[in-house]
Amino acid sequence: MAHAPRPCAIAIFLVVVIISLILLRMKKFNLRKNSDPQTYGIGLKEIWEVPKEKHQKGLVLHTLGWPVDSKTWGGSFMYHFGYAWPVFSRFLSLPLIFTIF
Secondary structure: OOOOOOHHHHHHHHHHHHHHHHHHHHHHOOOOOOOOOOOOOOOOOOOOOOOHHHOOOOOEEEEEOOOOOOOOOOEEEEEOOOOOHHHHHHHHOOHHHHHHO
């Protein structure tokens, strides 16, 4: 009996195809000309519980530069999204993640 493809395998395949098409277009139209190379930074993520009266579901705050000085690239992001434990617990139950913890 044949097995249906797993949704995650299909998603990974689609991402690879999309990235490949993007890279082909970047090369064909010379889209990286006069641009800086991509940079990466270390990210720190925390989940905080805030008082109900201060919570604004869906609010997104982005800062540019803070908490670093003006010569350092960086910033912060804060997302108000409600009760996170159900989503986080599902993440922890993924086989790859579960084996780490």
